[in-house]
Amino acid sequence: MSVTESVDAVRATTSRLGVLSTLALVALSAYVVVGDPPVKLLGISWVAFAAMAGAAALGARASTEHPTGLVWGYGLASGAMITSASVFLVPQAIGYAPKPGGFGVAAGILVGFAAHTVGHLVTHFDLPLDRTTAELAAHSLAAGSIIGVVYTALPELGPLLGLAIVSHKGPAGYAAARRLVREGRSPAMLLLPASGVGLAALAVTLFSFPTDPTFRAVVFGFAAGIFLHVAMDFLPHCETGSEVHDAVTRTGHDHDHSRLDALRQQAVLSTAAGGLAVAAAWLLLQ
Numbered sequence: 001m002s003v004t005e006s007v008d009a010v011r012a013t014t015s016r017l018g019v020l021s022t023l024a025l026v027a028l029s030a031y032v033v034v035g036d037p038p039v040k041l042l043g044i045s046w047v048a049f050a051a052m053a054g055a056a057a058l059g060a061r062a063s064t065e066h067p068t069g070l071v072w073g074y075g076l077a078s079g080a081m082i083t084s085a086s087v088f089l090v091p092q093a094i095g096y097a098p099k100p101g102g103f104g105v106a107a108g109i110l111v112g113f114a115a116h117t118v119g120h121l122v123t124h125f126d127l128p129l130d131r132t133t134a135e136l137a138a139h140s141l142a143a144g145s146i147i148g149v150v151y152t153a154l155p156e157l158g159p160l161l162g163l164a165i166v167s168h169k170g171p172a173g174y175a176a177a178r179r180l181v182r183e184g185r186s187p188a189m190l191l192l193p194a195s196g197v198g199l200a201a202l203a204v205t206l207f208s209f210p211t212d213p214t215f216r217a218v219v220f221g222f223a224a225g226i227f228l229h230v231a232m233d234f235l236p237h238c239e240t241g242s243e244v245h246d247a248v249t250r251t252g253h254d255h256d257h258s259r260l261d262a263l264r265q266q267a268v269l270s271t272a273a274g275g276l277a278v279a280a281a282w283l284l285l286q
Contacts, residue, residue, distance in 0.1 A: 018133075018191030025049065025195040028202050038205050041151050044162035045144070045198025051166060052140075052173035052194035059177030060187040067247040071263050072270045073171030074236040079274025081231035084164035085224045087282065092154065093221035101217035108225015115142070116233060132176055133189045140169075140196025143230070146223045147197065148204025153216055158285065164278050165227055166197055168234050175243060236267040 029042060093101030147162055173194065177187040209215070238244045238260050244267075248259055 015186050015188045015191075018189045018195075021192045021195035021199065022049075025198045025202075028199060032202050032205060038151065038155070038202070040155075040157075040159045040162065041148065041201050041205060043159055044147065044151075044166060045201050047163060048140075048144075048166035048169050048197035049194045052169040053191060055170040055173035056177035056187045056190040056194070059174035060181050062174075062178065067244050067259075067263060068266065070171065070175065070244055070247055071236040071238070071266050073174065074168070074234050075267050075270025076274040076277070077168035077171055078231045078234040078236070079271035079276075080164040080167050080278050081227055081234070081274075082271075083275040083278040084161050085227040085231065087278070088157065088161040089150070089220050089224035089227070093217050093219075093224055096213040096217035096220065098217075100214045101221040104218040104221020104223075105225040105228075106221075107218075108222040108227075109229045110225075111222075112226045112229030112233075116229070132179060133192055136172065136176060136190070136193035137196050139230075140193040141200045142226070144197035144200030145204055146226055148201035149209065149219055150223050151201070152205055152207075153209055153211075153219060160278065160281055160285065167274075168230070169194070169197070171234075235271065236263075238263045238267055 025045070029045070032038060032042070090101075090105065093104055095101075143165065147165060151157055151162065173190055176190055180187045180189070209219075236244055244260075244263060248263070
């Protein structure tokens with residue numbers, strides 16, 4: 001088999017996996033509805049799917065790059081995630097058991113960093129799966145598992161946390177689709193990571209977890225740490241070599257430092273707006 005045929009086979013396999021994962025999400029959703037449906041998790045799962053799949057469709061059809069859109073997309077999402085993890089998860093962790101909760105937060109941040117680093121190293125190897133899709137799928141499954149555990153351990157938790165946590169799926173799907181199209185690959189493969197959050201979150205509801213305060217403290221702390229790491233990773237950096245800088249370069253502003261300076265200011269505004277949106281929603285729902 002030639003190199004071209006091998007690459008085409010990998011792409012076809014990934015696209016098929018995307019369709020199968022979507023069907024699996026539909027089937028799992030139908031299964032949990034028959035029992036005692038976790039309405040909040042169902043909503044969060046399908047919002048995550050719609051956000052990534054819908055944004056990927058838009059990204060695939062976009063004819064030009066929009067650095068401003070990337071900055072605001074990532075900024076709003078990361079600001080919302082940081083605020084939500086800090087407001088809804090950290091207090092829960094500390095409230096159950098302060099020190100175990102604190103260790104959980106530290107572990108989540110460190111494990112998140114380690115996983116990100118390992119994930120990047122893995123992309124240097126030949127995988128039987130598209131690299132971009134594999135990395136996003138692994139991230140989605142991990143996030144979905146944590147969301148599922150959190151909502152199973154504390155079912156009275158409102159949906160605002162989950163919706164803010166998966167808010168980054170939209171800009172991530174858009175950017176990934178643009179990258180795939182530039183490389184001549186089908187964005188349909190992004191159905192795999194789009195389904196990942198729901199598949200993992202709903203599957204977790206089939207299990208029961210200890211109600212010990214220390215266990216919950218560690219779980220909520222770990223979840224907070226993971227999501228804080230992800231949120232900080234999604235902060236819209238406008239430095240040389242960043243995704244935003246690459247978008248500016250592709251729009252013909254290779255050495256336009258004033259353009260990057262303006263985007264840096266918008267990055268600050270967008271992250272603040274994301275945090276304020278969560279605060280406003282929390283106040284309205286009180």
